[in-house]
Amino acid sequence: MSKIGMIFGISIMLSFYGGSSYYVGIKILKFLKLLFPQINVTVYVVIYGFFVLSLIFAFLPLPTTVKGIISGLGSYWMGILIYLLLFFLVADFMVILGKTLNIIPAPIPSTVHFSVSLAALLLTIGFVSYGIYNANQIKHVSYDIQTKETTSSTGMKIILISDLHLGAVGSEKRLENIVNEINNLNPDIVCIAGDIFNDDYTAIQKPDRAINLLKNITATYGVYGSLGNHDAGKTFNQMINFIERSNIKLLNDEFVIIDEKLVLFGRLDPSPIGGYGELKRKVITETIASLDTNMPIVVMDHTPSKIEQYGEEIDLLLAGHTHSGQIFPGNLITNAVFEVDYGHYQKDAASPHVVVTSGVGTWGMPMRVGSNNEIVSINLK
Template identity: 40%
Template sequence: MNKIAVLIISLLLFLSSYYVGSKILTLLEKFLKFKWPVLFWMIFSLLTLSTCLTFLLFDKNVGAFVGKLGSYWFAFLLTALVVFGLTGVFYRIASKLMPLSDQNETLITLGALLFILLFIGYGFWQGQAIKTAHYQVNIDKRAKSDKKNLRAVLISDVHLGYINDEKKFEKIVTKINALHPDIVLISGDLFDGNYEALQEPQKIIKELNRLNANYGTYLCWGNHDAGETFKKMKALVAKTDITLLEDEIAIVEDTFLIAGRKDSRPIGSQDGKRQSIEKQLKAAREDLPVIILDHQPSTINEYGGNVDLIVSGHTHQGQVFPFNLVTNAYFTVDYGYYRKENVAPQVVVSSGVGVWGPPMRVGTQSEIVAIDIKLK
């Protein structure tokens, strides 16, 4: 990001902070007789600075404390900006229809602040909770190994960084192993765009190697697995037992075929552009079940009837209401199981196991996906 963009975004964040801070300071002075506005603005400025450092230094490590503080403050600031803005509009409209006093405006602002605190409190809690979604997929092909059933465990959008750290990833790996997978699929955005945000990369390597599946773990890149520190991300994966597929195909023990894609719209470099795998698929063995790892579900129409299952992520199902309405309108499928007119391919889109941006979820869930595949 160039310096002008950094300055503009920083200015917008501080202006937003001033708007939100003014509302809160008014309440503090009115109800608690608060008399230290300079101290208040110093604290608000430091909190906003932590957000600027966290989100604008894409290739630096600002430390776990500052990174977490900046992320949570961003969630509060964004929510407060929207809610205070909407209540302000409501007050101006209502004041034209009926007489309203300054006391009415203060009470409306107080109610808005209480709503903000409840909203983000629930969102923070929900963002850390991890549920398991289950799907049954039938594929009309026979594996050479005569295996009739296959359990694939899918995760996407881990977004390893300040919020989704080593401790959270350890919990994720433990939950995956408890599902006794035949294969683990990671459909992109393993990283949050900044490798340096990892505080203990060796622990991430250890946890990735702890994934326990009969046929191993397969990974494709997402749009955040890119940028200035991409080579370090790739080097970390190379130190693990994970099979990275960059527009490549792998035949897994005569049982099924897996293809993994580079992201269609990465945020920065991914060592070359996405390449077509159409020829590879045509040359591949048509008798085996074909699974595609492709981060963004906007690409599902690229694949034909020779593909049996596509697994994706990316959308987070909007992550925070009402953005789930936006993703639902934009994507053919933004979450769950999808199959067009009962013909291949089938699609499963995960809402993601991590969070991005504001570390909260409202109306969506962080999830691990268990896909039970029944073969012919």
């Protein structure tokens, strides 16, 4: 992306964020004025403005502790703002519709404004509270995958996770539970399909503890990983060192043959944020074509875009990235953008199986509404 394109994109996002924040701020202020007619507007603007700016302050070069607190606050605010905006817009639409149908008299009574605003606020509290609770739960999903008749049946169990987003709010807290849940499943192979990190390695508060936890994952043939779009940038070398110390075998457009039973490929993500240094995504078509087709071929590719690039020579594609929208109505967007944004998919009998996980962590707002943090078990038949 060119600098002009990047500046334009950032300008659009800031304009939308500013406009949305202003709209929500005015709606809340009007509601509070109905409750407290003597409210100090200046105090309200300062408090509300701090929440709004917390998302921007999080990108400033602040002391680590201060930055961590503000980043956490901004992450929660992101989810709160989304639902405030959604429900206030719905409330306004309902008022306009009621007025148009002569259900609501004109001028609109203050009791109507109060009631619809209260409903919007209560719905926001409900959705956000559930989202925070659900983001701290881990679900299990299982798929039985039949490999092609030309390959040898392995009976192997693959555990798939993605999107740990270490450094994000709550990511380190849930890591121990994730590792324990994986070990309880007695996997043959553990595949981590990208976004181990959350853009910035230094955001991890206790990296040594995280490394020791990941080293405790037990699998018959080991733990393998591929890089996601957030596993990149200025701290990329520190990320690689972390992965190596965690006993995770990283596959960068490379493959490994596991006990003559399985070929496992790991792809570089096509859109790393900040780049992978000298590493670039390769075309691996010829490499795959040269492999022994009597073994199932499994590919980890973090982003499930352009899945048509994988043909009948592939048995299984493992991906993440989408978070299944993470919070409603985000799932409507990911479903429209990706051919498959979640679950198990196979276009036809000659096409590879595709499994897209919603991930085991959260990005941005530490909430899950309409999706789950999950660990996926895949049984190859």
